[in-house]
Amino acid sequence: MEVTTKGMPYEAFKDNEYIEKLADELRANGTNVVVGSLDKLINWGRSNSIWPLTFATSCCGIEFIALGAARYDMARFGWEVARASPRQADFIMVAGTIVHRMAPVVRRLYDQLAEPKYVIATGGCAVSGGPFKNSYHVLKGVGEIIPVDVYVPGCPPRPEAMIYGIMQLSRKMRVERFFGGVNRQENREEFLRNHPIDNTEE
Amino acid sequence: MYDLSVITTWIHDLLSSFMPQWLTVTTECVLIGVGLLLVYAVLALFYIYFERKVCAAFQCRLGPNRVGPFGVLQSVADMFKILIKELITLNHTDKFLFALAPFLVIIASMLAFAVLPWGNGIQVIDFNIGIFFLIAVSSIGVLGILLAGWSSNNKFTLIGALRSGAQMVSYELSIGLSVLTMVAFAGTMSVSGLVEAQHDVWFIFSGHIPAIIAFIIYIIAGTAETNRGPFDLPEAESELTAGYHTEYSGIHFGFFYLAEYLNLFIVSGVAALLFFGGWMPLHIPGWESFNVVMDYIPSVIWFLIKAVALSFVIIWFKWTFPRLRIDQLLSLEWKYLLPINLCNLVLMVLIIVKGWHF
Amino acid sequence: MANIQETIAKQFAEAAFTEGDQLLVNIPDAKWHDLARFLKETPELSFDYLVAIVGMDWTDEFGCIYYLTSTKYNTHISVRVATADRENPMLHSVTDLWAVAGIYEREVYDFFGIVFIGNPDMRRLFLRNDWVGFPFRKDYDTDPEVNPVRLDHEAVEDTTVTYVEDETGKVVKKDVTIFEPDDFVVNIGPQHPATHGVLRLRTAVDGETIKKIDLYLGYIHRGIEKLCEGLGYPQTLHFTDRLDYLSAMNNRHCLCLCIEKALGLEVPRRAQVIRVMMDELMRISSHLLFIGTFCMDLGATTMLFYALRERETILDILEKTCGARMTFNYNCIGGVIADLDENFVADVKKFIEIMPKAIKEYNKIFTGNVIAHNRMDGVGVLSKEDAVSYGVTGPSGRASGWACDTRKTNPYGIYSELEFDEIVRTEGDSMARYKVRIAEIEQSVRILEQLVDNIPDGEICAKVPKIVKLPEGHWFQQVETARGAFGVFIESKGGTSPTRMKFNSPGFCLAGAIDHLTRGAKIADLITIGGSLDYVVPDIDR
Structure with a gap:
């Protein structure tokens, strides 16, 4: 099964083995025809309509604006409906450094996103802490507090890299089973169990 | 002009030939309901796509072009996505009102659909006070917005709802008065009557100066009614995140999203009805052959083209102007539009009495 | 003296x-x-x-x-x-x-x-x-156990403390109320579309009118100054690109100037010209982004795309020479790190041609608009005295009538030889701040015009020892970035790394003036004022 998205040939993607593995998992136990086709339809819709949350902390955010502008135009793929409210967004693009004071805020934003939700860590800082790794106030990657689906390295990544990252997310969505929970949530549930919020009430 | 009521009469005859009358009526109601819902959904999807393409064109971009040919399936994909999104229930809110609000908004715009003159003979219901009914039901929407803002138990939504309340209440006046101006000109409140009255010349031409003033005020107030830029204060993204629907997710948010576009259609549809003859083709007195040619274009197409063209103007506003501030918004209505509108009504009455119109 | x-x-x-x-x-x-x-x-x-x-x-x-x-x-x-x-x-x-x-x-x-x-x-x-x-x-104590990543939210405080001396000269602690219990406090930020990053403003409102704003910073505080203390001088340079990433070149220019001042280094003429050209290109690109985001804050989204269209052409020029779109790493101690791209002069000339036309277009779409005037005229007026007292420099300060352009007052590089006007307006409102920036783009283009045909040949970098050691002492250097006077302070004990490095960012003062500017304004005005000040939050928080 060639999992691809419109606008880029299958061979051009770099990590096809990973997606193949996910696709195999998806097909492992066979599928009811009705549920299967319904899944396909839903996944077609989901993977073609990925709305980002407008969330940016530093330089990567400016590149994210550039991604929306005329030259890179993410509207071509239907990603331009950037929602300011996390309830209505599909994924959070962590664009920029996450520091200690911001960590609970990012976690809350993640919790406020409506299911199904995804995370793209954009830029060196969100991936691993980047140039500020040794600081007393910087997280070594946003993966410490929320589960990340796609990592986009760079400082800041070029808009092309961001497009590639979101396309990869779109491909990941296609090899999920919406009914029956294959390839989704199992790692996440565990992650969230291991990173509890100490005190949810203000 | 081909009368489409032939079709509806044929369906009615067919059904009543083998059904008792009560069943016929029930079936017809169901059919109309399903039909309306379908039109509603298709129109909304079209409008979302239309706006995204138009906005892209204004901004030197391409807009959606990957999903389906020219990206036409983009809004369909969005619809699937929104349908399966989680509906988040909040703590410390009035759950009943919270769930009720999006439905109120959607019902308001749906009721308005019932009296729109879709084409020659296809109008769900033809009241003698049709336009009055339209204004009445379109005000229900503000109730939904107020409820949404209040029941979310969030300060941003509350401010958004209050802004919306102030805005709607003010601009209803302008809408009402400019409609009144045209009703006075036509001498009828019935929607079909309004359309028939424009058989020879559209009101925007026959009513000349007062009609044009009324049209301009109507289109400004209509933009405000639909909460669109430059009057999008209730959901001003840079001020109130997403305004009154900040806390809504999934299809509840989808309802608000759809209703915004459908209201846009309704406002432009009513403008088409009042000033551009509804479904009536363009007739120029004296040019008989031209009029006959125009008559060949189906009435439904006429209506849709007029509505979409007017919507284009409203979309154009949004992507050109900056947003107003709340006090400027209110002073625009109360200090400028309302007095002008009142004078315009007097002018119109004068013109009717003196017969200075075409 | x-x-x-x-x-x-x-x-x-x-x-x-x-x-x-x-x-x-x-x-x-x-x-x-x-x-x-x-x-x-x-x-x-x-x-x-x-x-x-x-x-x-x-x-x-x-x-x-x-x-x-x-x-x-x-x-x-x-x-x-x-x-x-x-x-x-x-x-x-x-x-x-x-x-x-x-x-x-x-x-x-x-x-x-x-x-x-x-x-x-x-x-x-x-x-x-x-x-x-x-x-x-x-x-x-840098042990991460002492200050782990906490996922619980901080308690919200409505009071603060102050220390005052009583009559006997003893220092006593006193409570100060920030918000009364019945104030309607709206929390704007840290994740909010209009705060230009992660700034948090707790805003007490009365209806739509703002009563008071309490500023919270640090949502992107990366401790850059502390990080610098463990690094060699050439290594500290890259942090400046990430402070105010929209004036990356200017910031780095400042740190290089400060280190060169300490070393007593003479920078080759060619490098100086290149630095100034890069600074001005950077300034234009930053002001373009300002126009775009400011108009977007006011609801005129389309302007963002027009402004970014011109910005992309600048980024192309910079990218050809530096190899990056945002964090350029171009200036280095003693000069610049790489020579200009062969198309640089031609590209800049092309850009000089399109910019005035683009500005005309912006003015047509936005500046003359009635709604834009209503939203900006007389909103957030900052008097000259207040601008000086709050340290509001840059275009915002000059809009209030304070001639504070470091390029004019304390010229560095080759600015003293160049002909350009310092744009000073007297209104001090948001419209003035907006217009100052538009006019500054024109002046920057003027500087580019003077230099583009006069780039001298020669070395691009002075001879710098492999290991940079600064003598004992401290130095302070300021340059004019797109946001105002950016200062660098270095204290050295004679080693290869500084004992204290401080970046004095212009945005910090701008953020400090928000409360003063927004008293009695509407919520929508807060967005206008914040946008017109044009702060960059990573620059404030460092």
Whole structure:
């Protein structure tokens, strides 16, 4: 099964083995025809309509604006409906450094996103802490507090890299089973169990 | 002009030939309901796509072009996505009102659909006070917005709802008065009557100066009614995140999203009805052959083209102007539009009495 | 300089003077407030602009170095105040003299734990309230166990503390109310579309009218100044690109100038010209982004796309030479790191042609619009006195009538040879701030026009030793970025890395003035004012 998205040939993607593995998992136990086709339809819709949350902390955010502008135009793929409210967004693009004071805020934003939700860590800082790794106030990657689906390295990544990252997310969505929970949530549930919020009430 | 009521009469005859009358009526109601819902959904999807393409064109971009040919399936994909999104229930809110609000908004715009003159003979219901009914039901929407803002138990939504309340209440006046101006000109409140009255010349031409003033005020107030830029204060993204629907997710948010576009259609549809003859083709007195040619274009197409063209103007506003501030918004209505509108009504009455119109 | 020294020495016998790149006055804390008042209020001195407060830990004592400038005479002075008490370090506040001191002193308190007697608000500024220790102290415990990543939310406080001296001279702690219990407090940020990053403004509103704003910073505080202390000088350069990423070139230019000043290095002419051209390209691109985001904040989304269209052409030029779109890493100690791209001159010429047309287009779409005028005229008026007192420099300061362009007042590089006007307006409102930036784009284009055909041949970088060691001492250098006067302070003990490096960012002062500017304005005006100040949050938080 060639999992691809419109606008880029299958061979051009770099990590096809990973997606193949996910696709195999998806097909492992066979599928009811009705549920299967319904899944396909839903996944077609989901993977073609990925709305980002407008969330940016530093330089990567400016590149994210550039991604929306005329030259890179993410509207071509239907990603331009950037929602300011996390309830209505599909994924959070962590664009920029996450520091200690911001960590609970990012976690809350993640919790406020409506299911199904995804995370793209954009830029060196969100991936691993980047140039500020040794600081007393910087997280070594946003993966410490929320589960990340796609990592986009760079400082800041070029808009092309961001497009590639979101396309990869779109491909990941296609090899999920919406009914029956294959390839989704199992790692996440565990992650969230291991990173509890100490005190949810203000 | 081909009368489409032939079709509806044929369906009615067919059904009543083998059904008792009560069943016929029930079936017809169901059919109309399903039909309306379908039109509603298709129109909304079209409008979302239309706006995204138009906005892209204004901004030197391409807009959606990957999903389906020219990206036409983009809004369909969005619809699937929104349908399966989680509906988040909040703590410390009035759950009943919270769930009720999006439905109120959607019902308001749906009721308005019932009296729109879709084409020659296809109008769900033809009241003698049709336009009055339209204004009445379109005000229900503000109730939904107020409820949404209040029941979310969030300060941003509350401010958004209050802004919306102030805005709607003010601009209803302008809408009402400019409609009144045209009703006075036509001498009828019935929607079909309004359309028939424009058989020879559209009101925007026959009513000349007062009609044009009324049209301009109507289109400004209509933009405000639909909460669109430059009057999008209730959901001003840079001020109130997403305004009154900040806390809504999934299809509840989808309802608000759809209703915004459908209201846009309704406002432009009513403008088409009042000033551009509804479904009536363009007739120029004296040019008989031209009029006959125009008559060949189906009435439904006429209506849709007029509505979409007017919507284009409203979309154009949004992507050109900056947003107003709340006090400027209110002073625009109360200090400028309302007095002008009142004078315009007097002018119109004068013109009717003196017969200075075409 | 001698004149100033005499005037001070006459009045303050305790003052000791050191010559450096600026005159440094040593004064005991007990006399500091009197000296501050003397410096500000004596007509022949009138040091009315507090440039920076640099908190210091000299291991044996804590203290601050204050940098002052007189806007009237364009003279500079620095004052060193220290306390030997390491347990309870306390200094006297100067908030009553310079408004900007309030936020500067909070920063010093946050990093060094120095309490300022008389500052009305002694809370932490960047770090969480439950943070343990003061990170910039040399004996700070860096163990991550002490300050782990906390996922619980900070408690929201409506009160703060202040320290005041009573009649006997004893310092007592007092509570200060920020918000009354029945205030309607809206929390804007840190994740909000209009705060241009992660700024948090707790806003008390009365209907739509703003009563008070409480500013929270630190949501992107990366501790860059502390990180610099462990790195060699060439390694510290890359952080400047990530402070105010929209004036990356200018920031880095500043740090390079400061290090070159300390080394006594002569930069080749070619490198100087290239640096100035890059600075001006950067300034245009930053102002273009300002126009775009500001208009978007006001609801005119389409302008963003037009402004970004021109910005992309600048990024193309920069990318061809530097290889990056945002963090360029281009200036280096002694010059620039790589030679210009072969198409550079042609590209810049092309750009010079399209820019005036584009500005005409912006004016047509936005500047003349009635709604835009209604939204901006008379909104957020900042008087000249307040601009100086709050340290609001850059285009925002110049919109208030304060001629504060470092390129004119203290020219660096080759700016003294160039012909350009300093744009100064007097209205001080949001419209003036917007128009100043538009006019500055034109002036930057003018500078580019003068230089594009006159790039001399020669070396691009001076001979710099492999290991950069600065002599003992401290230096302060300012340049004009797109947002205002950006300053770099370096203190060296003669090693390969600084003992203290401080970036004095213009955005910090802009953020400090928000509360003052928005009192009594509408919520929508807050967005206008914030947008027109054009701060960049990573620049504020560092």
